[in-house]
Amino acid sequence: MKLIDLYFGDLEAFDEARNEPLYFDKTFVVPDSVSSEGLKNNRRFIVVGRKGVGKTAIQMRLAEDLHGKGYLTCFFRFSEDLRADDYSEISKTQSRISFSNISNDRNIFLHYDFRDVWERVFFNRIAQAMKENGHTNRFTELVCPTGSNLRNIFSGLGRALTIKVSANFGAIAAEVDFDVSQIENGEVSLKEYNRISRELFLRYCVEFRVYMFIDELVFSRLDARDDEVKIRAAMVRDIVKTCRELNNFCAQNDLDFHFICSLRPEVRNLINDHDSEIGKIVDGKDAPLTWYIDSGPRRSLLDEVLSLKVRHSSISYSTRSIPEETFVDKIISFGRTSLSFRDFLRTNTWGRPRDIVRLLLSIQKMNPNASRIGQAEVKRALDEYSRASAKELVDELSVLHGQEILRALRKGITRRTYNDADDLLESVPLSNINEEKFIEELFLLGLIGGFQPETGNYYWAHRGETNLKSHLKIRIHPALWNEFSIRGAE
Known part of the structure; x- marks a missing residue:
């Protein structure tokens, strides 16, 4: 079997878990630093880790485990689900400041407030998950009426954060003592809409158990204008605040609902530079995700990742497993220097699962017809591996320093x-x-x-x-x- 016929995983754990769930399950390695049992509404809800350390993977694995325990799970992926046309709608929702006239970073952090927007979005995603699993009630009718999935984040929102409501809104809201005279031109304030949503949530959802994962809270100055980066940063800050508020609400009302989000350190630091209050939230509720590699003789978790990725790479063909010890050269030499493959990984990676996948994919790409991974195949792949690794590093640095x-x-x-x-x-x-x-x-x-x-x-x-x-x-x-x-x- 040739390398091109094998599957070594995806750089995006979300894609791997969705498209190759058996491979994802067999090759997942639990990191030392994060316990899935600790990610709850009343404990820690922010997974902090560098790009590629497995934040998405641990959420996908946790979701799989939770399904077996009777939980519903849903995902919101910030960088994927936030579309270009969302930005054209932003100025309509914020009456105090113009999107096209942002004078400085701190101005936007003081005057833009997206918390009510995100609460509506998260409730909508939860209601979708309930409906997809055959559950409907007054809460789902309000926040996710039939045929009205959100076209984008700001669908139906007007200036000063008002929201267009459906014809049966008054009948639903009357159950929680809503004064229908507050409806003007078919709109109510988003804050009042969310208050009603919470009341119905308490009445009709107490029997459910749900985990919502908010992932990919990232942005880059390489692919966005400076003012757009400021908007995204303010949004991420308010997502974290909204998760905190909803987790507290659920914990205080004994609801088994949990809002878990993930952050990269450089994004956390950028937001903290403009809003020091966010540090109190993140530092108190974060679960750091790291993969340290020591120099000792024991086999590391990273070695285990490599072994599993290789062993199960033929899983799509239902053939026998591939033993890493014979499929991969034990020694890699550069001039007079010879390294064991384990030491090569320690020297040429950053101790992350994604580095292993990137190296294997680079080897496969540059040696599609090879039958195993030898020294020559590794060396032919180094240009591609180095290019992709440098791009990722620059992407992280660009959050603070831009394209320069x-x-x-x-x-x-x-x-x-x-x-x-x-x-x-x-x-x-x-x-x-x-x-x-x-x-x-x-x-x-x-x-x-x-x-x-x-x-x-x-x-x-x-x-x-x-x-x-x-x-x-x-x-x-x-x-x-x-x-x-x-x-x-x-």
Whole structure:
């Protein structure tokens, strides 16, 4: 069987879990740092982790487990479900400030408030899940009437956050003492609409058990205008606040409903820079997701991911499993340096499941007719693997630094090793940055690490180092050497 015939997983865990559920189930590895039992409305509800560490995967696996326990589950994926036409509707909902006239970052965080919008969206998704499973009641009739699925996030909303209501709204709302005289031109305030939704939620949904996952709370300055980034950041902030409010509401009323969201650290930090109050929420209710790799002899979770991804790669063909120990070369040599494949992974990844999938897919792409993964196949794939890895890193950095960062890195990084932070900063042409903070970002994201030339030892954030030691030299991550054309440059 050729590599092209095998399936090594998807970079997007959501796609893998939906399209290849058996493979996803057999190759899922539980990380050390997050317990699914701890993700509840009255405990921790924010999964924080870098891109690729498995935030979506753990939510998909948790959803699968919850189905077996009788829970309904539903997903809202911010970066996927928020459409381009949503932005054209934003200014209609916010009467205090114009979307086209944003003077500064803090202005938008002070004046834009999307919490009522997100509460409506989340209730709508829950009602959809109930209806899809054959459950209808007054709550579902109100927030998800037949034939009226939301076309976009702001469907039916007017200026000053009013909402168009259906003809039978008055009859439904009367059950919770709503004064029908508040309906003007077929609209009521969104805040009042949500109040009624909560009342009906309490009356008619107490028997249900539901987990809602809010995922992909990400954005990038590489593919959006600056004002659009500000809007998205304000939205993410309000999603976190809304999840907190709804979790508290459900916990206080003994409802088995849980709103779980995921954040990347750089998104959390950007929002916190503009609204310090969000830090009190995130820091108190977060569950960090990490995959540290130590240098000891024991087999790591990352090794287990590789073994399972290879072993079950022929699962779609119902053939026998593929043993990783004979399918993959045990030693990879570069000039005079030879590494075990395990050490190659430790050196050329960031300790994340997605790195393993990306490497396997790169090998498959560049060697479609190969029958196994040998040293030659790995080397042919390094350009592709390095390119994709660098793109992801730049995407994370761009949240704070915009498109300038890619040009600066390509122009400035010409060596594998730098004497210290000042040496690196002199080479990278970036202006108007906090240099100390920038170096810290490069270290925490894994673009650079500490290095001891005399021992060959690396000191990386993903191996548990908390900061970049000043007495060490700085090393560009080896997985990026090909993309920056520095594999042979000291």
